Amino acid sequence: MASLNSEGGMYSYGITDDDSPKAAEGAAEMQAGAQMSERMNAIHKETEKDPDQALSDALGLPTTDGRGASPRVGALLLVAQSLVKKNPRVAKSALDELWKTEDQWSLSQQSTMAELPKIYLDLGDEEGAKKALKTMLKAAEKLYAHDTDADDPNKAFKGTWPSADLWRKCVQTAAKISPALAEEIIANIPDPEIAASEKVAFAGSLLAADGEPVIVSDCRKNQSSYNASF
DSSP: OGGGOTTOOOOOOEEEEEOSGGGGGHHHHHHHHHHHHHHHHHHHHHHHHOHHHHHHHHHTSOSOOSSSOOHHHHHHHHHHHHHTTTOHHHHHHHHHHHHHTGGGOOHHHHHGGGGHHHHHHHTTOHHHHHHHHHHHHHHHHHHHHHHTOSSSOOOSOGGGSHHHHHHHHHHHHHHHHOHHHHHHHHHTOSOHHHHHHHHHHHHHHHTTOOOOOEEEEEEOSSEEEEEEEO
């Protein structure tokens, strides 16, 4: 699957199984999603030719797609990822604009922000990386509360929960800043089983071992979703 990602950045794909009445509206949502994907692809290409224009185009996207996500947030993250090494100035501007939209990040979108600390590290901004890590850790706590919802808990294997995946990414990034910081994050994870799995991820980071893709699972009463996380 890595060969499909020629730019070397993160990507994901997923499937869903939904038997709720809202599933009938899926066709229209898919069409709208396809149109937004085209605009995102255009912005990505623009980062090669005109980085400043790519940033401007990203800021021109709507703050919400009506389904709880913000296309503008996704595009700004894309611009920052694409230009962090080729044009740090524009990448930093994209990050600054991204933080201005923090109140618009949905819970699911917060989990996609795991790249933020790494981008700051690539920019040589350790304090920015720590700030981003704190935000990601708060998101992981919210995801864990959702995973353990008493009325409709996530029935997937715990190690594949969205919260476990986000904590894993936080630990791996923290290890690049300071082993002590990674250990602190693990110590504050409320679930001992997830904490144990993050110790394995931490050890892999210390050994500079490339991790395998993880299938993140969210299995509920009426809907199940599976996404590959890299």
